[in-house]
Amino acid sequence: MVPDPSDTSMKRGRKPAAERCEQILSAAIQVFSEQGFRCTEVQQIADLAGVGKGTIYRFYPTKDELFQAAVEDVMQRLTARVDAAVHGVDDPLEHLRAGFKAYMAFFQAHPEAIELFVHESAEFRRVGQPRYFAYSDMRRQAWINVYQQLIDSGRCRIDDPQQMLDVVGNLAYGSVLVNRISGRNESLDDIADRLLDMILFGVMKPVSLPTRD
Amino acid sequence: MVPDPSDTSMKRGRKPAAERCEQILSAAIQVFSEQGFRCTEVQQIADLAGVGKGTIYRFYPTKDELFQAAVEDVMQRLTARVDAAVHGVDDPLEHLRAGFKAYMAFFQAHPEAIELFVHESAEFRRVGQPRYFAYSDMRRQAWINVYQQLIDSGRCRIDDPQQMLDVVGNLAYGSVLVNRISGRNESLDDIADRLLDMILFGVMKPVSLPTRD
Amino acid sequence: MVPDPSDTSMKRGRKPAAERCEQILSAAIQVFSEQGFRCTEVQQIADLAGVGKGTIYRFYPTKDELFQAAVEDVMQRLTARVDAAVHGVDDPLEHLRAGFKAYMAFFQAHPEAIELFVHESAEFRRVGQPRYFAYSDMRRQAWINVYQQLIDSGRCRIDDPQQMLDVVGNLAYGSVLVNRISGRNESLDDIADRLLDMILFGVMKPVSLPTRD
Amino acid sequence: MVPDPSDTSMKRGRKPAAERCEQILSAAIQVFSEQGFRCTEVQQIADLAGVGKGTIYRFYPTKDELFQAAVEDVMQRLTARVDAAVHGVDDPLEHLRAGFKAYMAFFQAHPEAIELFVHESAEFRRVGQPRYFAYSDMRRQAWINVYQQLIDSGRCRIDDPQQMLDVVGNLAYGSVLVNRISGRNESLDDIADRLLDMILFGVMKPVSLPTRD
DNA sequence: CATGAATGAGTCTTCATTCAT
DNA sequence: AATGAATGAAGACTCATTCAT
Numbered sequence: 001m002v003p004d005p006s007d008t009s010m011k012r013g014r015k016p017a018a019e020r021c022e023q024i025l026s027a028a029i030q031v032f033s034e035q036g037f038r039c040t041e042v043q044q045i046a047d048l049a050g051v052g053k054g055t056i057y058r059f060y061p062t063k064d065e066l067f068q069a070a071v072e073d074v075m076q077r078l079t080a081r082v083d084a085a086v087h088g089v090d091d092p093l094e095h096l097r098a099g100f101k102a103y104m105a106f107f108q109a110h111p112e113a114i115e116l117f118v119h120e121s122a123e124f125r126r127v128g129q130p131r132y133f134a135y136s137d138m139r140r141q142a143w144i145n146v147y148q149q150l151i152d153s154g155r156c157r158i159d160d161p162q163q164m165l166d167v168v169g170n171l172a173y174g175s176v177l178v179n180r181i182s183g184r185n186e187s188l189d190d191i192a193d194r195l196l197d198m199i200l201f202g203v204m205k206p207v208s209l210p211t212r213d
Numbered sequence: 214m215v216p217d218p219s220d221t222s223m224k225r226g227r228k229p230a231a232e233r234c235e236q237i238l239s240a241a242i243q244v245f246s247e248q249g250f251r252c253t254e255v256q257q258i259a260d261l262a263g264v265g266k267g268t269i270y271r272f273y274p275t276k277d278e279l280f281q282a283a284v285e286d287v288m289q290r291l292t293a294r295v296d297a298a299v300h301g302v303d304d305p306l307e308h309l310r311a312g313f314k315a316y317m318a319f320f321q322a323h324p325e326a327i328e329l330f331v332h333e334s335a336e337f338r339r340v341g342q343p344r345y346f347a348y349s350d351m352r353r354q355a356w357i358n359v360y361q362q363l364i365d366s367g368r369c370r371i372d373d374p375q376q377m378l379d380v381v382g383n384l385a386y387g388s389v390l391v392n393r394i395s396g397r398n399e400s401l402d403d404i405a406d407r408l409l410d411m412i413l414f415g416v417m418k419p420v421s422l423p424t425r426d
Numbered sequence: 427m428v429p430d431p432s433d434t435s436m437k438r439g440r441k442p443a444a445e446r447c448e449q450i451l452s453a454a455i456q457v458f459s460e461q462g463f464r465c466t467e468v469q470q471i472a473d474l475a476g477v478g479k480g481t482i483y484r485f486y487p488t489k490d491e492l493f494q495a496a497v498e499d500v501m502q503r504l505t506a507r508v509d510a511a512v513h514g515v516d517d518p519l520e521h522l523r524a525g526f527k528a529y530m531a532f533f534q535a536h537p538e539a540i541e542l543f544v545h546e547s548a549e550f551r552r553v554g555q556p557r558y559f560a561y562s563d564m565r566r567q568a569w570i571n572v573y574q575q576l577i578d579s580g581r582c583r584i585d586d587p588q589q590m591l592d593v594v595g596n597l598a599y600g601s602v603l604v605n606r607i608s609g610r611n612e613s614l615d616d617i618a619d620r621l622l623d624m625i626l627f628g629v630m631k632p633v634s635l636p637t638r639d
Numbered sequence: 640m641v642p643d644p645s646d647t648s649m650k651r652g653r654k655p656a657a658e659r660c661e662q663i664l665s666a667a668i669q670v671f672s673e674q675g676f677r678c679t680e681v682q683q684i685a686d687l688a689g690v691g692k693g694t695i696y697r698f699y700p701t702k703d704e705l706f707q708a709a710v711e712d713v714m715q716r717l718t719a720r721v722d723a724a725v726h727g728v729d730d731p732l733e734h735l736r737a738g739f740k741a742y743m744a745f746f747q748a749h750p751e752a753i754e755l756f757v758h759e760s761a762e763f764r765r766v767g768q769p770r771y772f773a774y775s776d777m778r779r780q781a782w783i784n785v786y787q788q789l790i791d792s793g794r795c796r797i798d799d800p801q802q803m804l805d806v807v808g809n810l811a812y813g814s815v816l817v818n819r820i821s822g823r824n825e826s827l828d829d830i831a832d833r834l835l836d837m838i839l840f841g842v843m844k845p846v847s848l849p850t851r852d
Numbered sequence: 853c854a855t856g857a858a859t860g861a862g863t864c865t866t867c868a869t870t871c872a873t
Numbered sequence: 874a875a876t877g878a879a880t881g882a883a884g885a886c887t888c889a890t891t892c893a894t
Contacts, residue, residue, distance in 0.1 A: 036335050038251035041888065043856095052855040054892085063889060115335075121394045122249045122328075122335040133395040158416045166391075167384070167411045174387020175379075181334045182346040198380050202415030203371045227872055227878060255864065265880040270865065462761050464677035467867065469877095478876040480871085489868060541761075547820045548675045548754075548761040559821040584842045592814075593837045597806070600813020604805075607760045608772040624806045628841030629797045653857060653893055680884065691859040696886065 021059055024049045028070040033112030037067050037123040064124075071120050071131045074113045079135055081106045092149040097196060099143075100172060104192040107176045114176050136169065171199055230272070237262045237269055241283040246325030250280050250336040277337075284333050284344045287326045292348055294319045305363040310409060312356075313385060317405035320389045327389050349382065384412055447485055450475045454496040459538030463493050463549045490550075497546050497557045500539045505561055507532045518575040523622060525569075526598060530618040533602045540602050562595065597625055656698070663688045663695055667709040672751030676706050676762040703763075710759050710770045713752045718774055720745050731788040736835060738782075739811060743831035746815045753815050775808065810838055 027049035031040050042063055046053040060066035085102030089095045107114055117132040124130065129137075147161035158164055175195055179186055228236075240262035244253050255276055259266040273279035298315030302308040320327055330345040337343065342350075360374035371377055388408055392399055453475035457466050468489055472479045486492035511528030515521045533540055543558040550556065555563075573587035584590055601621060605612055654662075666688035670679050681702055685692045699705035724741030728734045746753055756771040763769065768776075786800035797803055814834060818825055 036251075036338075038249075039336070042890085043888085046856095053890090054855050055853085057890070058853080061890095115338075118331055119335050122332050123252065125249075125328075125394070129396055130394060133391075136395070155417055157414065157418050158411060163407060163411070164416050166388075167408060167416065170387040170391050170408075171380070171384045171412075172387070173391055174383040174385070177390070178346075178379075178383050178386055181338075181343060182349070183342055194376060195380060195383075198371060198376070198415075199384075199412060200415050200417045201370065201419060202411075202413050203377050203380065204368055204413045205370050206414060206419035230878095233878090254862090259881095266864090267866085267880050268878075271878075274865095276864065462677075462764075465762070468869085469867080472877095479869090480876050481874085483869070484874080487869095541764075544757055545761050548758050549678065551675075551754075551820070555822055556820060559817075562821070581843055583840065583844050584837060589833060589837070590842050592817075593810070593834060593842065596813035596817050596834075597810045597838075598813070599817055600809035600811070601805075603816070604772075604809050604812055607764075607769060608775070609768055620802060621806060621809075624797060624802070624841075625810075625838060626841050626843045627796065627845060628837075628839050629803050629806065630794055630839045631796050632840065632845035656857095659857090681886085682884085685860095692885090693859050693887080694857075697857075700886095702885065 017059075020051065020055065024051065024056055024059060024066075025070055025073050028066050029074060029116065030112065032067055032070055032119060033115040036115075036119045037063075042066075067120070068124075068131070071116055074110065074116055075131050075135045077110075078103070078106050078113065079139065092146050092153065093155070093200075095146050096150065096168070100168065100196050101189075101192045103172055104176065104188040104195075107180075108188040111180060114180050118177065118181075140165070168199060171195060233264070233268065234272055237264065237272055237279075238283055238286050241279050242287060242329060243325060245280055245283055245332060246328040249328075249332045250276075255279075280333070281337075281344070284329055287323065287329055288344050288348045290323075291316070291319050291326065292352065295352075305359050305366065306368070306413075308359050309363065309381070313381065313409050314402075314405045316385055317389065317401040317408075320393075321401040324393055327393050331390065331394075353378070381412055384408060443485075446477065446481065450477065450482055450485060450492075451496055451499050454492050455500060455542065456538065458493055458496055458545060459541040462541075462545045463489075468492075493546070494550075494557070497542055500536065500542055501557050501561045503536075504529070504532050504539065505565065518572050518579065519581070519626075521572050522576065522594070526594065526622050527615075527618045529598055530602065530614040530621075533606075534614040537606060540606050544603065544607075566591070594625055597621060659690070659694065660698055663690065663698055663705070664709055664712050667705050668713060668755065669751060671706055671709055671758060672754040675754075675758045676702075681705075706759070707763075707770070710755055713749065713755055714770050714774045716749075717742070717745050717752065718778065721778075731785050731792065732794070732839075734785050735789070735807070739807065739835050740828075740831045742811055743815065743827040743834075746819075747827040750819055753819050757816065757820075779804070807838055810834060 024045065027045045031045050031048060035044075042053055042056060045066070046056055049056070056066065060069055082099050082102045086095050086099045089098050117130065120132065121130045128134075143165050144161045147164045150156055150164075151159055151161060156164070172195070175191065176188060178184070179188060179191075237258070240258045244258050244261055248257070253276075255269060256266055258279070259269050262269070269279065273282055295312050295315045299308050299312045302311050330343065333345065334343045341347075356378050357374045360377045363369055363377075364372055364374060369377070385408075388404065389401060391397070392401060392404075450471065453471045457471050457474060461470075468479055468482060471492070472482055475482070482492065486495055508525050508528045512521050512525045515524050543556065546558065547556045554560075569591050570587045573590045576582055576590075577585055577587060582590070598621075601617065602614060604610070605614060605617075663684070666684045670684050670687055674683075679702075681695060682692055684705070685695050688695070695705065699708055721738050721741045725734050725738045728737050756769065759771065760769045767773075782804050783800045786803045789795055789803075790798055790800060795803070811834070814830065815827060817823070818827060818830075
């Protein structure tokens with residue numbers, strides 16, 4: 001059933017299934033991000049992917065599942081990118097910084113991704129937690145460990161790792177989204193450092209003698 | 214169900230236009246928030262408002278305009294609430310704190326509001342900037358002035374009021390949204406102080422003698 | 427209950443019923459002719475008549491009946507006009523000519539009338555014969571008598587009064603309709619004589635000695 | 640009902656576009672003629688054509704365009720029929736007779752056609768000249784030439800070819816329409832000769848020495 | 853397998869009619 | 874009696890999904 005991998009170009013568009021899948025998913029991500037779930041017609045995706053509508057339904061039995069697959073795909077790539085960036089970085093602050101910057105860089109490179117998550121939240125709230133947050137929750141414990149290490153190192157004002165995780169996460173998510181939706185279009189790479197500096201050390205000067213407690 | 218003796222409703226009741234408008238808008242806000250623009254049927258709104266579908270079209274000639282009116286209405290109330298909260302608060306830090314807490318409190322009281330903004334961004338991106346950001350931009354200069362005063366008072370590490378505004382705004386927006394969408398449902402009132410503390414003074418202890426410049 | 431006839435203008439639009447009726451009918455004729463039955467909204471008629479929609483429904487319980495009344499009214503006026511024109515004209519040829527010219531003159535003066543008949547035929551075929559033809563049939567026998575007199579006077583080539591009636595009627599109806607619908611807009615008064623001459627004496631010269639039979 | 644062994648139809652059948660077009664158009668002509676444009680539901684046409692509603696919209700993107708196409712189709716067939724009938728007939732009087740009889744025969748065979756033209760005039764007056772008259776105007780000059788030949792042959796009382804054309808055209812149109820709408824339902828084939836005789840030679844005997852005055 | 857023609861359930865919107873004021 | 878706000882049945886059109894070729 002699985003076509004020979006070397007068989008990339010047959011006369012009648014017989015491509016390996018994996019390739020077809022990718023082709024379709026890529027088109028789906030693009031169109032869904034731009035138009036949203038409801039406004040996207042399956043035909044548009046088929047056109048962009050250069051396949052017939054029927055072929056799409058062979059791989060993804062409903063429009064819903066195609067959308068979910070698109071979100072899943074993007075989310076997996078985001079996760080992989082961040083994971084790769086933090087891999088082997090032992091110092092918890094540097095670990096945090098590397099992850100934060102990778103996150104921002106991902107959305108800089110794939111501006112449509114954030115829209116996809118927004119669309120998912122908008123249209124699929126009924127059916128379980130959105131994938132974005134499902135993935136976030138999967139990584140949650142790992143990040144809490146990082147924050148805990150940071151706390152344990154004695155460098156933190158705040159001593160609740162969950163609070164720290166949430167504030168950093170919310171700031172990152174909010175910044176990416178606002179930047180995209182508001183139409184500002186700043187470079188996310190550029191603001192990543194500033195944002196991180198602000199959340200780490202605050203916008204205010206430390207109140208005098210804050211640490212005597 | 215029981216007819217209000219003060220004649221406030223009941224089918225086929227003749228009401229002043231303003232009252233009908235409110236009734237419809239209120240139902241629209243609720244249903245649109247829950248289901249999103251596309252998934253909402255006008256009939257659902259009519260049912261919830263307790264009016265005929267035709268009555269809705271009398272006031273809002275299309276579903277689109279009804280949605281926009283709903284967003285506008287919520288946005289106006291948010292703006293009014295925040296404005297009221299900061300009115301007369303002269304100290305810039307207290308002004309900022311009052312505004313931030315009022316913002317969070319508003320979404321605590323109207324959890325559906327944030328969804329509406331997300332839905333707007335998701336479905337109406339083609340047509341101009343979403344109302345949320347349009348409103349934000351209207352108030353932008355006023356807030357920059359507040360941050361500038363704070364900077365001028367010499368209490369800030371950061372000296373760019375725009376950066377400060379953006380980071381606080383993005384954190385607030387991101388926190389409200391994530392809290393809602395992720396399904397965490399913490400009390401926004403409760404986390405407001407924590408968030409503000411973190412962004413003001415950072416999650417880290419100040420690095421020793423950071424301010425000798 | 428019946429208002430004093432001199433009471434044409436009361437403060438709150440209380441007019442004698444007959445006047446209201448006329449007012450409404452007149453508006454109905456105008457709007458129906460221009461837009462057709464289906465495309466006309468009762469509101470448009472109400473607006474033009476300067477009354478509320480409810481008032482129209484007081485006099486004409488459905489839109490259908492209002493339309494029928496409009497057709498009836500026009501048809502009655504047409505009939506009356508033609509009747510008046512032929513009244514007392516004894517010579518059958520002059521009688522015919524007077525009737526024909528009055529018919530054409532009526533549609534010259536009320537160009538919208540023919541449209542009304544067309545609309546009636548278009549929309550109400552299901553329900554019995556259109557009023558125009560019902561009226562025509564009512565006058566049919568009288569006209570046949572006229573043609574018979576003409577025949578009896580020995581001046582006719584054709585000896586079937588029904589054929590004569592039909593050909594003259596069809597020519598008249600066709601000419602008015604084509605002139606209106608095709609957008610030619612010639613003066614019907616002007617062409618009436620020509621048409622009548624042609625149908626009476628033909629467009630061809632008589633074949634030699636045609637009358638010896 | 641019984642599936643044609645030659646596979647001409649049955650639900651879900653894949654047909655060449657031209658065939659589908661014809662199938663739909665044929666149903667449209669029938670239903671539109673009977674009910675008029677507004678009273679016809681697209682579903683009725685779909686049912687009669689034995690296709691889904693969506694299929695109709697695939698070929699004719701709006702109900703309006705479907706109607707126009709139906710009119711166009713009938714008008715083309717009428718024109719073709721008349722053209723074929725007069726082809727090669729040199730004598731102008733015989734040419735005229737052939738055309739007139741072909742015209743009447745067409746409506747005898749397609750009684751619904753005249754209704755379609757009436758409906759078009761009734762509902763689409765706003766948008767340009769009705770197709771019937773547009774087509775008529777296209778053939779106008781050719782017919783004027785015929786009448787001019789007839790005049791040149793010295794056989795005519797009337798010397799204006801336009802008047803002759805109009806009177807014959809209006810009589811034909813009026814006769815077909817009245818015959819259909821009034822519900823008389825005579826055989827148009829049968830009356831064609833009579834009508835033509837009457838319009839050619841008049842209903843009256845020639846006045847003696849008609850040219851001496 | 854791949855395709856896209858065919859399908860029809862689902863929705864917005866209109867407008868004749870009703871009835872509270 | 875007159876009004877026009879309110880109603881909801883009706884109908885054009887879309888698009889996800891199916892399936893014959």
